[in-house]
Amino acid sequence: MSILDEQKIKIKKRNARILNRPACSNCGDELDELLVCKNCKHHERMPALKRIEIIRKNGGKFKQLLAEYDIDNSRTYDYSEKFERDKNRTGLSESVIVGKCKVNGKIFITILMERYFMVGTLSKANGEKIAKAFEYATKSNLPVVAFCAGGGVRMQEGAVGLVQMAKIDATLMKFRKKGLPFISVLTDPTYGGTTASFGLMGDINIAEPNSSIGFGGKMLVKDILHEQVADDFQSAKYVLKSGGLDMICERKDILNTIIELLAILNKNNSIKAENEKPEYDHGNKKxxxxxxxxxxxxxxxxxxxxxxxxxxxxxxxxxxxxxxxxxxxxxxxxxxxxxxxxxxxxxxxxxxxxxxxxxxxxxxxxxxxxxxxxxxxxxxxxxxxxxxxxxxxxxxxxxxxxxxxxxxxxxxxxxxxxxxxxxxxxxxxxxxxxxxxxxxxxxxxxxxxxxxxxxxxxxxxxxxxxxxxxxxxxxxxxxxxxxxxxxxxxxxxxxxxxxxxxxxxxxxxxxxxxxxxxxxxxxxxxxxxxxxxxxxxxxx
Amino acid sequence: MIQKVLIANRGEIAVRIIQTCRILGIRTVVAYSKCDKDTMAVFLADEAICIGDSSPSDSYLNIPAILEAAKNTGCDSLHPGYGFLSENDEFAKRAHESGIIFIGPSSNILEKTANKFRMKETARKLGIPVIPSADEDKCPLMIKSSYGGGGKGIKIVKNRGDFDYCLKSAKLSLNTGFSGDNFFLEQIIDLYKHIDIQFVADKFGKISILPARDCSVQSHYQKVIEETPVSNIPKELLEKMEQDAVKLIKEVGFDNVGTIEFLVDKQMNYYFLEINSRLQVEHTVTEEVTGIDLVEQQIRIASGQKNRLPMKVSAKKCAIECRLSAKDNGELNIFSLPTGKDVRIDTYIYQGYRIKPYYDPLIAKIIVSDKERRRAISKMKLALDEIIILGAHTNVDELYETISREDYIVGSYSYFGENE
Structure with a gap:
């Protein structure tokens, strides 16, 4: 990219800022209603509430579940200031929303994570909510679709935060035993606490384009290991190549892909008895x-x-x-x-x-x-x-x-x-x-x-x-x-x-x-x- | 007429002075500090002489070194530019004693104008409105330094308890170049506009008033965007200020190019602020709308020539200046500045120039002019878009955002910046 191209992008971004209009962080162009750049198809981060809005716009239904677990009364950690700030900023009461969805006749439990709420970290309350979501799905024989986002464990909660990962996996294990499908959608950014517990454990792992998906953040790799990493390190393409993902799917197609997958992964298969027979041969070739x-x-x-x-x-x-x-x-x-x-x-x-x-x-x-x-x-x-x-x-x-x-x-x-x-x-x-x-x-x-x-x-x-x-x-x-x-x-x-x-x-x-x-x-x-x-x- | 001038300054103003001198056929010598050897002024001047280390107190504030340099290079005059020693009466006096013409008002005038508190008293006696004084028990109030510093000494005290701390930090922020640590207290006014009245006066008492400048976009009381002529201020008010300015110039006996600064509050009351007895950074906008070369006027008057300008010079068009500053020190490895009709760039930097941490971060002044103010704003926007500087962060985006504001476009915007 030439310096003039860079200048053009800089100017576009600045003009968008002046007009208070959301702009593509990659090229500065306009975004569509899915927060995808109209020009370069860069996918901007999407808030969880906006995702629910899109499900509803597409004729789907969403009913929030387990909201009562947001208030964890045993929480005595000292990060209430940030917590309150993010509550006001996002309009949520925790960084995880659980709900029951019905789209195109397919019913599933969905877990949505909000990156803009405490960086989407796993807290005790969140861990409990996700675990309950898997338990609920197991009990009611429903598939689970998770829209993962956010950093790792909420470090402010110490080891209690850490063990949430195992707690969730315990319920995921029971869920898998029941033979129910789990589709994980990894969005920008998804890291450690989520990826190393349930995020990449989907029967199908789908990533949004230009998401960062990894275990430890890039800063951590740089500061602790003093390792130089490639530009595409932890990008969706990188993870796809490393075998961690099934596909990278544009945001506009994700809901349809999920529906198609759920249609195949429902254990109902029919084999017709009358078929035309293939033609056989003797293979008399030199x-x-x-x-x-x-x-x-x-x-x-x-x-x-x-x-x-x-x-x-x-x-x-x-x-x-x-x-x-x-x-x-x-x-x-x-x-x-x-x-x-x-x-x-x-x-x-x-x-x-x-x-x-x-x-x-x-x-x-x-x-x-x-x-x-x-x-x-x-x-x-x-x-x-x-x-x-x-x-x-x-x-x-x-x-x-x-x-x-x-x-x-x-x-x-x-x-x-x-x-x-x-x-x-x-x-x-x-x-x-x-x-x-x-x-x-x-x-x-x-x-x-x-x-x-x-x-x-x-x-x-x-x-x-x-x-x-x-x-x-x-x-x-x-x-x-x-x-x-x-x-x-x-x-x-x-x-x-x-x-x-x-x-x-x-x-x-x-x-x-x-x-x-x-x-x-x-x-x-x-x-x-x-x-x-x-x-x-x-x-x- | 002056034959050879020593420029006791750096940066874009040194380049600016050389430009006029070259036109007038005056030889130039640039006095530079050790780290400024690679500046544009050193390249453009006929001669250059190093006057000391990088720190301002060792070079651009070092009176004996500068005077020695002037004598050794055979200069008959010196131009102090702005900042540094430009308003230092001691410097002007010692230059005069050494037989060197100080391009600026004479030392006895500088002595009068340098003390802001005393000038305020003089103005008050002449019936010119001034900002009422305050005492430390009546907060909020403003602490100001008697010896200026371009806003650097200004501190706002919100509570009585903060007073001592604010006074101390006001003193600390004035650690260069300005002698004395006298402070005075003023009430806080409902500030709306900062107006500069530019004038040219000669040794024979002829005073010319040039179009006033609106300098109401500031950051930490440092001007950022200036324009002329002034819009959004009643004409009668402006005329009154001009009349008061003439009164004051006569009273002081001012004999060179200078500026009188006024503040206007939201109730359209105006107050005398100070006299700047030097060339100002934003002199360019006045030059653009009048066609007058102010540096040339300074040199002619200092040489003893008469002021041949009319009593009142009016603006033929509208001009805006944006001060482009670096936010960090770095090597400017890619660099492109605006071009085109009615676009003026005053700068001293070039491809590969490394910004020096010792001095003011101003890297260029972008000046555009047009018959209509709105068109000038559009021109400025385009000019700012043309600026490509890599290697250091600049305030170009902030400038653009400011001139894009609705209230700036209609002329009602002003900002002076918090000084914590």
Whole structure:
């Protein structure tokens, strides 16, 4: 940005100040009614009361609950001056508001935090209120949506403030046991006391753009650790990349996203009995042709299938540990009316995408993300669809540092005991651990032009013959075509392959048909069947 | 006529004096302190001479060093600028004794005008209204220093109990340049406007009254925004002030360029405040509306020439000045100042200049003029938007906010600032 641009912004901000008009703190332009800049889309902090107002404007209902806990009679802390100041400033009696909402027919309990009241800190009164909110939701079988904001624990209350975090988590634990959904919306700023207790523990974590989300404040990092941090440290994008968030969602879309999520996470799933059957094939293709095809850049990749299969997929990101693996698309959506969790390996369509997606090589964080989605599916009774297309699990330094081998075996172990039907389809290249880690399923099919191999032909050649050029005679020996796999009894079906539209229809039909077949079994039978399937995988 | 002048000052006023001298063909020598070697005045002057350390008392207030410098560089005169020694009668006297022309009133006049309390008594005797005196039991009241200091010595005492503390802090705030620590007490008036009557008087008794200035936007009793001509004050009142000014100038026998300051309260009573026997910071607005070069007038009169201006000079247009000050010390690494028709910038800074902590934080005076006051305000707004200074914080936003006020635009705004 040039100095003149900076000057322009400075002048805009000053003029807004003179006119007493709220202005974007980033570019000085006008804000819309959602306090989002009309020019640069910068999201300004939104007071809790304003959020309630917006829920009501959108035809929603809001009824405040548990307000009686605001006055904590046992409070003898000496910060009444600030407390009174913020009471007058915000029109609230504490920094947390709890209410019951009804929007578009969806009823949920909402927890709203006010940053402008004592920096939104957790006090004894607040802790009690949030704990009660979770208890209330557990008792009345309602989902919880929290709009988190604010700093950490109210330090003025000492260790009593600190233990509020654990107190809230105790009630959150009971709430989760009941299998109810918790959606956390992280707004600017959300820190320690909130993020390290319940803020990032949502089944789905949504952040508003340009929010700061972190554990310790930037000043703390600077003053105590004397550490220099990057400009984007603790920004929503940074946390998304670190695997802590599912998505960053613009303020105007948040309410709709919540409604869509609650519609999927409600444990009501219907599987239609009459389905058209997919068309099967024998997979009589020459291995070199098959290899040529799957290596073709114009080949359909995971993301193409994703947007064909689902009208409005909700992509969920992050392994909630350290990273979001872009080579693996995971999330929720509906296929032929069946609410589904998906795990889709995604190569790139061009060099740029390939670099972004590690050429489709799944990283350990990818497997961990898959485990997380499988567990989410299990909690909300959603079947899992896995589409495989990867040249293998990532073998490099970044992968080894995060224990790739452990991630693959954990993925297999977890999928083995995931209490929901799993359908896996090899759409392209199924290679080595990258494929195997996500192949643990109740049914496994392959497209007629897909491959499934112990290793990529190039690596095979390099290891066995010491040269990376692929030999035609070797290809036949590798036995990686659909026909080979079918003959070995390693895959259940070969799906006929055609255009993207046709393939999508094939997947849809195969998925629906498989679920009908699997619906005969109860969960225990399903898991026994899966165990026996894997235990006897190589027995024809 | 003067041939070579020593400028015993720094900053923008030193540059301002050099500009006129160069036009008049007078050679200039700048006396500078150690840390001021890199200022614009040193670059522009024909000669420059260091007169001591950075602290004002070692340099710009150091009378022997300045006079020595003037003699060594062969100057026949010296210009004291404003502030520092500009109203010091001792300085004027010793310059005269050394055979150097002091560009300003003669030392006996300075001696009279320097004592504010005595001037007040003189005015009262002439029937000019003055602010009533107070005694320390009748609070609130105002403590003022007899030897001025541009508002620095003014303290408001709200309660009797605070009196001693306020007196002490008034004394502390006057630790530079102003001899004596005599204070007098005044009642608090319902202050509305601060009006300056600019005049030019010569040694032959001819007095010219120039358009008055409205200096009612202040911060801690330091002027921030000034304009001329005065709006929102009845014409008759202004005329009375001018008449009183002439009376006082005659009584004192003033013989150079000076200003008489009046205060006007909300009930439209006016009070004589003081005589400033020097060039003022805001002389620029008067120059803009009259076309008269006041520094030139000072030099001509000090050289013994006659005052050739008419008795009353009227304003041809409206001019506003904003004083741009730095709020902190820093290197001005990016810098852009306004340009265009009727925009005048008096400054001494340049790209890369580092602001000195020892002196007044004024970095530039932005002056705009136009036929209409409202248009002048619009011009000033644009000018302030054009100012880009990085490296130090300035008061540019406050200036802009002030001139954007509804009550400033209609001319009724005034602010003098709390002095705690």
């Amino acid at each position: 291995p070199e042709i098959v290899l040529q095809n799957i290596r073709n850049n114009s080949k359909t990749v995971g993301i193409d299938y994703l947007f064909k299969l689902f009208d409005n997929p909700i992509i969920l990101k992050g392994d909630r540990i350290s990273y979001d693996d872009p080579s693996l698309l995971t999330g929720l959506g509906e296929i032929s009316g069946i609410k589904t969790a998906f795990i889709i390996q995604n190569k790139g369509r061009n060099l740029r995408e390939n670099i972004e997606n590690n050429y489709g090589m799944t990283r350990p964080e990818g497997f961990r993300k898959a485990i997380r989605i499988a567990k989410l599916a299990e909690r909300f009774h959603l079947p899992v669809l896995i589409l495989l297309d990867s040249p293998g699990a990532h073998p490099g330094d970044v992968a080894e540092k995060n224990c790739q081998s452990i991630a693959i075996s954990e993925s297999m172990l977890n999928l083995l005991e995931t209490k929901t039907p799993i359908v896996s389809i090899v759409t392209g290249e199924g290679c080595s651990g990258g494929a195997l880690g996500l192949s643990i399923s109740d049914v496994l099919a392959m497209f007629s032009g897909a491959t499934y191999s112990v290793i990529s032909p190039e690596s095979y050649s390099a290891i066995i013959f010491n040269k990376p050029e692929v030999q035609p005679e070797l290809l036949a020996n590798m036995k990686f075509t659909a026909k080979d796999l079918y003959n070995e009894g390693l895959v259940d079906e070969i799906l006929k392959e055609g255009t993207l539209e046709y393939n999508t229809l094939q997947i849809e039909r195969y998925f629906a048909e498989s679920l009908v077949r699997l619906s005969k079994f109860d969960i225990k039978q399903l898991l026994d069947r899966r165990y026996n399937r894997i235990r006897n995988w190589d027995k024809q």
